[in-house]
Amino acid sequence: MCPINTVVCIKPVPDIRYWDRLSLDPATKTLRREGIPIVISPMDKNAIEEALRIRQARGGKVTVVSMGPLNTEDILRSAYALGVDDAVLLTDRTFAGADTLATAYVLSEGIRKLGNVDLVLLGNESLDGSTGQVGPQVAEFLGLPSITHVSEITFTDETTVQVKSNIELGFMRIETHLPAVLAVTGDINVVHIPSVWGALWATEKSIAKWTCAELGAETGRCGLTGSPTWVPEVAPIDVKRRGEVLKGEPTQIAVQLIEKLRADGVLPEI
Amino acid sequence: MDIQAYKGVWVFAEQRDGKLLDVGLELLATGRELADKLGEELVAVLFGNQVRSLADELASYGTDKVLVADSPVLAVYRNDSYSLALTELVNQRKPSIVLVGGTTIGMDLAPRVAAKLGTGLTAHAVSLKLDKDGCLLAQIPSFGGTIMASICCAKHRPQMVTVPPGFLKKPEKKTAKKASVETVKIAVTEKDVRTKVLEVFRQEPKSKPIQEAETVVCGGFGVGSKEGWKMVEDLAGALGGSVGATRPACDEGWAVQDEQMVGQSGKVIHPKLYFGIGISGVIHHLIGIKDSKVIVAINKDPKAPLASSADYVIQSDFRQVVPALISELQKIKK
Numbered sequence: 001m002c003p004i005n006t007v008v009c010i011k012p013v014p015d016i017r018y019w020d021r022l023s024l025d026p027a028t029k030t031l032r033r034e035g036i037p038i039v040i041s042p043m044d045k046n047a048i049e050e051a052l053r054i055r056q057a058r059g060g061k062v063t064v065v066s067m068g069p070l071n072t073e074d075i076l077r078s079a080y081a082l083g084v085d086d087a088v089l090l091t092d093r094t095f096a097g098a099d100t101l102a103t104a105y106v107l108s109e110g111i112r113k114l115g116n117v118d119l120v121l122l123g124n125e126s127l128d129g130s131t132g133q134v135g136p137q138v139a140e141f142l143g144l145p146s147i148t149h150v151s152e153i154t155f156t157d158e159t160t161v162q163v164k165s166n167i168e169l170g171f172m173r174i175e176t177h178l179p180a181v182l183a184v185t186g187d188i189n190v191v192h193i194p195s196v197w198g199a200l201w202a203t204e205k206s207i208a209k210w211t212c213a214e215l216g217a218e219t220g221r222c223g224l225t226g227s228p229t230w231v232p233e234v235a236p237i238d239v240k241r242r243g244e245v246l247k248g249e250p251t252q253i254a255v256q257l258i259e260k261l262r263a264d265g266v267l268p269e270i
Numbered sequence: 271m272d273i274q275a276y277k278g279v280w281v282f283a284e285q286r287d288g289k290l291l292d293v294g295l296e297l298l299a300t301g302r303e304l305a306d307k308l309g310e311e312l313v314a315v316l317f318g319n320q321v322r323s324l325a326d327e328l329a330s331y332g333t334d335k336v337l338v339a340d341s342p343v344l345a346v347y348r349n350d351s352y353s354l355a356l357t358e359l360v361n362q363r364k365p366s367i368v369l370v371g372g373t374t375i376g377m378d379l380a381p382r383v384a385a386k387l388g389t390g391l392t393a394h395a396v397s398l399k400l401d402k403d404g405c406l407l408a409q410i411p412s413f414g415g416t417i418m419a420s421i422c423c424a425k426h427r428p429q430m431v432t433v434p435p436g437f438l439k440k441p442e443k444k445t446a447k448k449a450s451v452e453t454v455k456i457a458v459t460e461k462d463v464r465t466k467v468l469e470v471f472r473q474e475p476k477s478k479p480i481q482e483a484e485t486v487v488c489g490g491f492g493v494g495s496k497e498g499w500k501m502v503e504d505l506a507g508a509l510g511g512s513v514g515a516t517r518p519a520c521d522e523g524w525a526v527q528d529e530q531m532v533g534q535s536g537k538v539i540h541p542k543l544y545f546g547i548g549i550s551g552v553i554h555h556l557i558g559i560k561d562s563k564v565i566v567a568i569n570k571d572p573k574a575p576l577a578s579s580a581d582y583v584i585q586s587d588f589r590q591v592v593p594a595l596i597s598e599l600q601k602i603k604k
Contacts, residue, residue, distance in 0.1 A: 016491075016518060042521055100393075101385060127517075130535045130554075131393035133381035136349065140385035145464035146349060148378045162468065166528060167374045170472035172347075176465040186521060228390030228426040232401070237411060237418045239556045239579040241565060246584050250594035253584055257566065258598055260582060266543040266564045268485050268510050 002158050003060030004178070006051040007114060009107050009122040009138065010044040010064050010079060012072045016127065040075045043123025045191045047184050048082050050153060051121050058155070060118070061085045065110045067095055067103060073207055080202035081194035087205065088114065092212040097224030100129075104137030105226060109217040110210060111142060117179060118159075124149055124183040135183035146181040147174050151188050273366075276427035279305040280365040281333070282356065283314045284375060285324055286347075293371030295331055295441035297433060300398055301369055302332045308404055310366065313337055314449075315359065317352060319345035325451045330444040336451045337363075343458050346470065347375050350463040353382040355456045360387060365428050367406050369398075372434035384430050390423030391430040394534055396437045396557060406431065411534055411557045436481060436538035478512065479537075480530060485511030486541045488532055488559070489525070491518035492548025492569060493588070499524040501592045502547050508596045514539065516555050533558035547588045551576025568592070 018036045040048070051062040064079040066072050067090040076087035090110045098106065111117055120142070125132035132148065139146030151171065152164035159178040164171045166185060194202075212219055220226060246253045246260075261267040281301045283294035298314060305312035314333040316325050318340065325338040337359065343351045356379065360368065370380040372394060384391035395408035399420075406429040407420040423429040480486060487509065489502035499519075506513045514532040515525030525531070532539055533555040544562035548569060549555060556579050559565065567580035568588045577583045584591055 099390065100381065101388070101390065104385065125535070129393075131381075131391075132377050133384070133391060133393055136378060136381040137385040140382050146378075146382065147465060149374050165374075167470075167472070168528075169474065170470070172467055173469040173471070174465050174467055180464075186527065228388070228423050229392055229421050230424070231419050232407070232422050232424075233420045235418050235420075237553065237557070239553075239560050241579055241581050243578050243580055243583050246582055250586065250590040251598070253586065253591055254594040254598040257582060257584070257595065258602070261543060261564065261566075264564050264581075266485075268543065 001058055004054055004058045004118045005060045005116055006054060006062050006119045006121055007111050007117050008044065008047045008051050008062065008064045008079075008084070009120065009134070010048070010066045010075060011041040011123070011126045012038040012066060012068050012075045013041045013127045015039045038071065038074055040078055041123055041126040041128070043125060043184060043186050045082070045123075046186055046188050047121040047123050048079055048084060049189045049191045050184055051119075052083050053189065054119070054153070063088060063114060065090065065107060065114070067091070067098070067106050067110070069096075076207050077202045077205075078194075080205045081198040082192070083194075083198060086208070088208045088210060090210050090215065092222070094212045094219050094222045094225070097227065098222065099227035099229045100131055100133040100137060101228060102222055102226035104134045105141055105221045106215070106217060107134065108138045108141035109215040111138070113210065113215055119178055120144070120181040122181075122183055124185050132183065135181055139181035142181070144179050144181050145176045146183070147176060148183040150182045150184045153182065153184075153188070271426060273425065273427045276364045276366040278311045278313055278363075278365040279308070279367045280313045280315055280360075280369065280428070282368065282370045282376070282379070283316050283328055284371050284373060285316065285318050285321060288318075288321070288324065290324055290327060291371060291373065291435070292440075293373060293376075293433070293435040296435070296438040297369045297371060298331045298333055299441045300438045301367075304367065304398060304400060304406070305334070307400055308366070311335060313365065315339075315356070317344040317355060322451075326448075329449040329451055330447075331441055332445055333449045335449050338451060338453050339456045340453055341456060341458075343460055343463070344456075346467050347379075348463050348465050348467060349378055349382055350465065351458050352379050353386060354458045354462055356383050357386040358456055358458070359454060360428060368428045368430045370430065370432045372432040376432055380430060380432050387428070389426040389428060389430060391432070392421040392423070393432050395421075395431045395433050396534065398431065398433070398438075405429070411553045434535070434538070480512045480514050480532065481537050481539055483512035483539070484541050485509045485543045486514045486532070486539050486562075487511055487545040487547065488514035488516065488549060489519050489547045490516040490549030490555075491522070492550065492571075493519060493524065494548065496524060498548070498589065501588065504596055505545065505547070505592050508599045509543070511541070511543070516549055546576050546580065547592070549576050550574045551579060
């Protein structure tokens with residue numbers, strides 16, 4: 001069986017444990033992320049895991065690619081700790097402010113520059129934006145077939161894959177030929193915890209950094225300039241309610257609450 | 271790009287197994303309002319094989335026209351065939367707005383089409399409006415704060431948006447007036463399709479879908495463990511309700527994302543009674559529960575945003591309160 005070279009696109013997202021510290025900059029209408037650690041978006045970790053599994057079975061290399069500012073290195077190191085072979089950071093001022101189309105364009109240029117890629121994996125959607133748009137768009141720019149919501153990948157011969165693609169109340173079993181782009185869901189596998197060796201390995205590996213010029217990408221298609229969508233206004237959402245606090249011992253609270261729910265006419269008939 | 275050349279509001283009306291999905295009809299109701307304000311045509315776009323009768327059905331949901339591409343190559347959804355066909359039609363007829371239901375299939379189709387067209391696509395819009403220039407503003411709850419971002423695509427056409435099922439108002443009853451149905455030819459052939467569908471498996475859910483439950487008990491990351499999750503399920507059991515979950519709880523493996531995740535990119539629920547246990551209440555979740563009649567929050571952290579979005583707040587350890595509640599509920603039962 002021929003080896004399979006896989007590229008995994010990973011996205012830096014603010015660590016969910018610090019989401020309460022995120023705030024919106026009213027002037028720029030962007031998220032203030034200062035001081036909030038970034039992590040690999042969870043489903044992208046599943047994508048890495050799947051790539052490692054395929055490497056185990058078939059050989060080949062696993063390369064992670066991410067687009068972002070220099071501190072995105074942190075998540076590429078985490079990817080090394082998980083066991084990937086190479087990491088590339090696409091970083092340039094012109095990449096800032098990208099929507100999914102511009103992001104997908106830059107990622108596809110990165111993958112093109114890497115060359116010799118059999119399979120592109122990514123998480124079906126990110127923890128923060130969760131648009132799920134980047135996968136199919138990367139595929140379109142690379143001219144490859146794509147399948148999203150993938151919860152199982154099986155090779156049936158050298159270059160044929162059969163996948164399970166989740167749909168509402170079920171799934172489709174779909175076959176395609178490599179090279180292809182597959183967007184995986186969180187239930188495709190269980191992500192392993194990096195070992196101490198992995199963590200050591202991560203500190204020794206180098207991370208390639210490619211700028212817009214090095215990619216040979218068109219600046220007009222990158223970042224804010226290359227993004228058809230933008231955010232003209234933000235407004236508070238009113239989801240406030242009375243917030244009546246019930247106090248006392250657990251049993252007192254329970255009794256009070258049941259009375260109130262009955263008065264509101266929402267206590268189910270049980 | 272001459273954006274003036276693009277006119278009309280399109281709704282991609284998805285069908286599966288010969289049945290129109292509700293989300294397409296929801297989009298037609300909102301699409302009607304947008305088209306009226308713009309003074310432009312509303313068009314329902316239907317893809318499938320031998321779907322003429324569905325086209326006739328669509329024609330009675332307030333649209334001005336139904337465009338139907340009826341071909342064996344469109345029988346079952348495949349990304350290549352559907353995206354090429356939709357791109358082809360958009361290029362020929364130049365609609366200003368294309369709305370797609372945010373189903374798994376819609377979310378697979380729309381990004382590919384937007385990339386082919388080089389236009390903007392906004393995901394998970396929860397409402398749609400027009401600005402003073404007639405540009406579409408897709409409203410997206412933005413994470414981390416209680417804000418709604420409006421996203422617009424000013425310089426590219428068509429303006430594409432996906433809207434998840436259940437957010438827009440339900441369609442009005444069928445109208446007596448029937449729209450015209452136009453069958454269009456598409457150039458896509460089997461040779462253009464690089465994936466093969468081997469099997470489509472669907473199973474009706476064993477329990478009532480969470481969107482239809484009158485009582486929903488939701489658990490979040492703060493539930494802390496599988497043992498804690500059992501308490502969430504026990505309370506739902508005692509109330510005869512369904513169990514929902516936040517994304518982190520699904521990520522922990524306590525709940526099944528496809529069926530139980532509540533929020534902007536999960537299920538939108540509108541029960542009479544909602545319990546949130548160990549849920550901080552990021553806006554993505556709040557947006558999915560805001561139409562609940564009564565919201566109860568149980569969370570030790572008084573600063574959790576869910577507290578200010580709840581009717582009743584219990585700032586104690588759920589491990590003590592939930593068993594007390596269950597035992598009081600059992601007393602009533604007796």
